[in-house]
Amino acid sequence: MPQPPTAPHTGRVIATLALAGVTAAVMQTLVTPLLADLPTLLHTSSSNSAWVVTATLLVAGVCVPISGRLGDMVGKRRMLLACAVPLIIGSVVCALSDGVVAMIVGRGLQGIGMGMIPLGIALLRDVVPAEKLSSSIALVSASMGIGGGIGLPLSAAVAQYADWRFLFWGAAALAAAVAGMILAFVPDVPAGAKGQRFDFVGALGLAVGLVCLLLAVSKGADWGWGSATTVALFAGAAVVLAAWGWFEWRTTDPLVDLRTTVRPRVLLTNLASVFIGFGMYASMLVVPQLLQYPEATGYGLGQSMLAAGLWMLPGGLMMMVVSPLGGRLTNARGPKVTLVCGAVVLAAGYGVALLLAGTAPGLMVAAMVINSGVALAYGAMPALIMGAVPLAETGAANGFNTLMRSLGTSTGAAVVGVVLARMTTTAGGFTFTSESGFRTGLLLGGALALVSAAVAALIPAPRAERPVPTGTQGPATETAGAAASA
Template sequence: MRDSLKGPQDPAPHDAVPSTTLGSGRANVVLLVVGLGALAVSLAQSVLVPVMATLPADLDTSATNVAWLLTSTLLVAAVSVPIMGRLGDMYGKRLMLLVAIGSLIVGSLLTAVTDDIVLLIAGRAIQGASAAAIPLGISLLSTTMPKERVGSSMALVSAMLGVGGALGLPLAGFVAEHTDFHALFWINAALGAVAFAGIAALVPESSQRAGGRIDLVGSFLLGAGLVCLLLPLSQGSDWGWSDPLTLGMIAGSVVIFAVFGWAQTRIRDSLVDLKTLASRPIMLVNLASICFGFALFASFIGTASYVEAPEASGYGFGSSLLVGGLVLLPSGVAMLLLAPLAARLIASWGAPRTLALGAVVIAVGWAGRIVLTDSLWEVTLFTTVVGAGTGIGYAAIPAMINTFVRSSEVAAANGLNTLFRSLGSSLASAVGGSILAGSSVLVSGISMPSLDAYRVLFAVCAAAAVAAALLVLLVPRTSPTGTPSPISA
């Protein structure tokens, strides 16, 4: 049984330093192209959401088949992110970042040129592998940017997880009203191509590598466990939450994860260092990340459809797809603008308190959504507050992760954290869908969620944010060696 896959010369977690010194000008360009790649990937994950309702007619297929355009991306992303993170630590973070962006380009081009539902699902599945670009980009910048810019750079790329979603919805709304949905994939392919060329030409490779070999057994078990967990979460509303298939797959995921954990303690070069993953700081920040992912995705499913509902629903404004997306645009801008401020707060307050602040801001935003419902500007304002809190929180998460893992394991740890955020989004989709379906009103013969259902969803989001704040405040104020942690004030 192994204790750790680290060699004796691995630095302590808080001793990690950038391996490459970049001039100010080149550092700006490196951040730009890596951030652009992260933005393109985040856009790809959300850009279809507003047009899903029209795709069955456009593609002459069933709504169940169309749902796989989202499910295939989710499943491949969940499986590929931790594996590609580990490969990034082993063979080079820049190399695997290029692989991730390359999969975005290939998947986008395939989906841009076909109306065949099978090929569209295949293209979206290929796009799913690109989700690893964000944790790989964070890890690469942490080892290549000038020391004084590491915090703000990681904060900016981490925030792209939310920024892309907030920008993707109005973009999709505009496209839906003016042209064919294939244009969305051409845009993704173009952004990905620019980012790929920039990273290949201008971004240096990190010199930090981990030894070992690929853990095929662990990769298979992790992938199988994630599929068995996430597939029923994404399809449960169609299958039925009490259906034997739904319950059986969830139970199967528990068994598979138990076997995975047992195997990881007995494989020399394991996929996941369970000792690090189970450490109190990493465990707490990953649990908090689930809460953050929940609150952010619920903002998407609880905003656009809310304002697009007819006024007869008692809460909606009868807005168009474009307006429904534009309501979320200020929240994306807030995430982007607050990333540098969050980096300064991390330096002065410490990452745990900064993350807790972001969670509290999110809770305030959701509380406002519960109480103030009369005007479109009120919905936009408090949705922006949620986005601001998410931006602050997402900026602090990688700082906490990087402090408590060895430098040779940074990409794998950030990849797993991204997986936990995605799990929170999947839970939001499942729980939010059930809440909204549980209480409905009839408007012109059409059933739609009631205002009370939305308020319950918002209250659950506020509670998740408070839970995240409490969790991160339990993170110890010293690093594993007993010295003061740089993330603690």
């Protein structure tokens, strides 16, 4: 196996992969400032325009684990470049679109590129020296939140003061720049699972099951949780995913090695990831709305979209500051301690939000604490996963962990959305979310963060490493020890 690159080249690799993660995250928040105007811009109904967001969610959910497995088989650098292509094309399609169908197609193409983040994290194990591995994993993992925190105010500013199409032209240019940096700076490391066959049946089964599940979760509130369509989708997801699990357990070279995912360290880390995802997304739904609600409600702060994004910007920047500290904590105490600390800090951030929700500076502080917890947790989860899986499965395992986080955020969006829609008050002939509704959403986020801390505390310690033949393992730390799986 090639030696890790020298220090100067390592810095370029880490910077490139972090920027790739930021770019993927920006794609997700890109349309947020446009949501209210999309029906007018695209000449369609509100229900149809909602698919602009849903399409990215569905495609990313399906493609992330598949791209991770392909990265193990054909090379992670090659798959990073493959993910950049639909990001560029999708952004151009969105920029040129005049109708909702073209916009949905473009957003779906952007969803294919979301695999950049788990691929980049998995590649770090192959190319970064042991002493830099934990901090680099933490930084690239936190890039998702950094991109969202920085991208929202930038998108709001462009949407408010320029043509909305510039958002997508800028996204295309950013994705093209990332592709160029990958070509220039990221080394081509031999694939760990080269020669294995691709599990097409498993990929199809996972795609069908996830589409049913994510559609039901994301559209259930609109269609009705008890409607025939929603119930049928949930039932279909249960049947298909159960059959998929049965097939994956018995096939050779599976898309996702379930024997690895049921190991306690991997299983509990993935379970904690679901709750962390829920806890993170609850604040992303509640805090911006509190900032933008009219002051006449008595609890809204009357900020514009741009002002709200600027109040939340320090939270995104905190992830950049805290992620290296998380890497140091992982080196000193192990990723389990870092994950527990991150979940506790996340829960504390919701406590700050409940106490200081009446002022914009108070919500800014709460967002900073919440995002600090997310940065710690997001940096620790890949370290735990990669310390418990063979080297040939790092891409697929990280893709599956990213999927678990996405399921958490999707569920959080659905549950908190129902709370905000049901707990309402009426004044002046208008019905809107009550103060108690927003507080309940914050309580839910904090409670699920504490649940994730409890789950993380149950993660067992790694077994002592067994000898590994020379040339079969990357940098030797807990985050890279393929033989230390539990």
